[in-house]
Amino acid sequence: MAEANSIFYWGYVIVLSKFIFGCIDTGIAKSFGVLIPTMVERLDSDYATVGFICSMPSTLTYLLGPLVKMFLTDTNTRVIAMSGGVLCGTSIAACAFFTNVVAIEICLVLAGAGLSMTYMPIHLILNDYFPEKFVLANTVALYGYTAGSMLLPILMEKSLQAYGYHGAFLILGGVAYHSAVCASTIRKVSTKSTSGEGQDDIEQNGRKCVSRRNTLTEDTSLHGCKEGKDEDGDEENQGVSDQTRLIRADSIKKQELSSTSQSRCTATLFQAFKGSCGIWKEPIFAFSIPIQILQSYTCYAWMLFLVPHTEQLGIPSSTAVYLSTIGGIGGIIGRTVFIVFLSKGVNTFSVYIPVGCVCTATFLLDFVSSDYRLRAAFAFFQGFSFFIEDAIGGSLCKDAVFDDTHSGMAFANAAFWCGVGATFAGTFTGYLFDITQSFTKVFIILGLIHAFMVGHLSIVAILIKRKR
Incomplete structure (x- = not known):
């Protein structure tokens, strides 16, 4: 009984760890939204290139998910996760001392690899502690993404003004080191040890x-x-x-x-390969892959270019950065409403679809006005929507996968496709701006992409309902 209570309470420690990790992950992405204009000038580059290298941490966090999953065992999970936190913090801090695009790209690639080494173990252990209520526990943990999008951009803006480019990167690296602390809380669930003991x-x-x-x-x-x-x-x-x-x-x-x-x-690698291929035996989940890519793409494009877009409209950087905070406030409210719906047993897809329609509308109406109050309203509803939609991947891993033995690799594959979307967010969106020289046109294109994602999600929801 005491052991069961210990497992129950430690599960909330894991939720807190993922909360803090989410704060770091999204905070890094949003911080680059503040740093991108300075980096373009300092590196003498263009928005497409800088947007690409700045998307590397978020991209590789998820893109390397299947690879990290393959090498995780009961004995090395915590070691790998903590090593990733140290690697991430060191790599981001090192960016302060380079002025070459290639050198900074290498550092940010290593930072992304480090984040992935921490993210995947925490994500998988959360599912072990909450196998029946994973979507609810994961949604609560995702408050960290909202908090990070609110706080770290302001921290970076103030750091950039007070300590300059070098100081801002060193502080961001210090924040990233805290992911190692999150990793230190990883503890194997004793009820899951049977298979491990059998293997031993x-x-x-x-x-x-x-x-x-x-x-x-x-x-x-x-x-x-x-x-x-x-x-x-x-x-x-x-x-x-x-x-x-x-x-x-x-x-x-x-x-x-x-x-x-x-x-x-050889047997271990074969089992990992077999598990990864098994996910293709889930046709609905495979059909939902474009949803995961496009949701990640639009969300990370919004994170990276919200502040530069506002600055282009003539609003000072010191004021524009608060739109990230407003979006974060909207995200907190949206996530809270979503958790209430989950606790009431409401079908998650009946929430995702109308919320996605609202988000699409705010992007398509971007041309209406450059007034700061309207931009704040748009940022609020976009944050409200995106921080509900970021639970879509977890929902699909649970609802679109009908064989529990495929769940682990479903999470790893969902992370991979999320990374693919984050890659395009930095590269393709920056390329669109270099061509159009208008963030307004770029945001309208994002609205069209998001509309396609919502339509695809509606089809998947119908397929899941019929299958069940």
Whole structure:
């Protein structure tokens, strides 16, 4: 009973850890929205290139999800997660000392890899603690994404003014180091240990078999040495023969151990590959992949270019940055409303679709006016919508996957496609601006893309309802 209570309460520690990690993840993406204009000028580059390299942390956080999942085991999960936090913080802080686009891109790629090493273990362990209420627990944890979008852009704006470009990156790197603290809370769920213990038993039995085989080999070799000694009677030659046979026995032992290790490694990789391919046996989930890409694309494009868009309309940077805070406030309200609906048992897709329609409308009406009050209203409703929609991936992993054995790789694949969308958010959106030189046109295009995503989501919701 005490152990069950410990598991129950520690689950909320994991929720808190994912909350803080979300604050860091989204805060980094939104902070680059403040830093992009300065980086374009400092690096003597264009918006497409800078937008691409600034999308790397968010992109690789999710893009590398399946790869990180493949190498996770019960013994190294926390080590990998904490190492990722250290790698991320170090890489972002290092950006302060480079003025070359390639060098900064390498640092941000490493930062994204580090974030992925932390994100995937926390995400998977959250599902272990809340297998039946994952969507609710995950939605609560996603408050961190809202908080990060509110607080870190303001922190970066003030840091940029007070400490300059170098100081802002060093502070952002310090914030990223806290992801290692989040990773330190990872603890295996004891009720999930059965399969791990079974695997350990198999490995122990394998070791015993190898040990017995090696013992028999050594005994046979020694026996052969003794027989040879009796027949020859030459002690000097027999000593050489004994030594040769012992060397051969030791060589055979090493080869067998190496063969066993290689076989185990091959079996692990095969199981991981088999698990990743198994997700394609879920046709509805596979059909929903464009939704995950487009939702991530529009959300991260909004995060990266909301402040530059507002600045282009003639609003000072010190004022424009508060639109991120307003969007975050809208996100808190939206997420709270969504959690209330979840607790009442309301179907999640009946919330996503109308909210998505509202978000689409705010993008398509972007041309109406450049008045700051209207921009604030748009930012509020966009934050309200996006911070509800970011739970779509988790919902699809639960509702569109009908075989529980495919759930783990479903989460990893959802993260991968989210990373693909984040990649296009920085690159393609920056490219559109370089062509049009108008963020208003860019945001209208985002509205059209978002409208297509909402329509596709409606079709998937119907398919899931019929399947169930």
